[in-house]
Amino acid sequence: SQQGEEDPQALSIQEGENATMNCSYKTSINNLQWYRQNSGRGLVHLILIRSNEREKHSGRLRVTLDTSKKSSSLLITASRAADTASYFCAPSGSARQLTFGSGTQLTVLP
Amino acid sequence: GAVVSQHPSWVICKSGTSVKIECRSLDFQATTMFWYRQFPKQSLMLMATSNEGSKATYEQGVEKDKFLINHASLTLSTLTVTSAHPEDSSFYICSASPTPGQNVFFGSGTQLSVL
Numbered sequence: 001s002q003q004g005e006e007d008p009q010a011l012s013i014q015e016g017e018n019a020t021m022n023c024s025y026k027t028s029i030n031n032l033q034w035y036r037q038n039s040g041r042g043l044v045h046l047i048l049i050r051s052n053e054r055e056k057h058s059g060r061l062r063v064t065l066d067t068s069k070k071s072s073s074l075l076i077t078a079s080r081a082a083d084t085a086s087y088f089c090a091p092s093g094s095a096r097q098l099t100f101g102s103g104t105q106l107t108v109l110p
Numbered sequence: 111g112a113v114v115s116q117h118p119s120w121v122i123c124k125s126g127t128s129v130k131i132e133c134r135s136l137d138f139q140a141t142t143m144f145w146y147r148q149f150p151k152q153s154l155m156l157m158a159t160s161n162e163g164s165k166a167t168y169e170q171g172v173e174k175d176k177f178l179i180n181h182a183s184l185t186l187s188t189l190t191v192t193s194a195h196p197e198d199s200s201f202y203i204c205s206a207s208p209t210p211g212q213n214v215f216f217g218s219g220t221q222l223s224v225l
Contacts, residue, residue, distance in 0.1 A: 035154075037214070043144065043146075043154065043156065043205065043214060044156060045154055045155070088214060103214075
């Protein structure tokens with residue numbers, strides 16, 4: 001299985017600030033996905049970036065991918081209290097089984 | 111590391127029959143498990159949250175009478191697709207965490223084909 005490791009483990013910011021979290025992986029990938037998980041809820045898909053893409057936007061989200069460094073970043077701009085959640089990355093290649101890392105716990109303070 | 115086992119890996123059935131998919135956490139207890147559906151080349155879509163000892167919580171648009179979820183123990187959740195139709199053909203996958211909100215592990219998935 002392929003696993004992404006998120007960094008930092010925890011991040012606390014003020015509402016309105018930007019939040020950046022990083023993901024590193026070890027194997028070659030076809031795409032990388034970011035998910036969020038609110039406490040007690042299942043993972044919700046946020047954005048998918050393909051291996052031939054370097055940057056992708058979706059609303060307040062911006063994802064970058066550097067396949068040479070095997071890393072990705074997720075930027076949430078103008079954060080809101082509702083963005084408080086755990087964020088996970090999922091590098092995806094040929095393996096069907098996914099294993100997520102421990103995630104980044106983002107806390108946005110009002 | 112923690113493992114989530116899902117069975118069967120694939121199933122082919124006739125239209126109108128019911129199919130049960132099992133999701134087991136092999137070396138940890140999970141009070142909550144999650145069921146997802148994935149269409150080809152699309153991302154995972156959360157269907158429902160399975161809660162041990164209580165009713166499952168379904169996402170909007172998911173028919174609870176169609177997709178029956180039972181979470182009878184801390185290590186087993188089952189998803190039953192009742193009266194399956196060809197449009198139910200999809201890849202179904204479950205997940206669980208030893209610690210809620212961290213280290214999410216997914217099963218290997220079940221490819222359902224309804225003829």
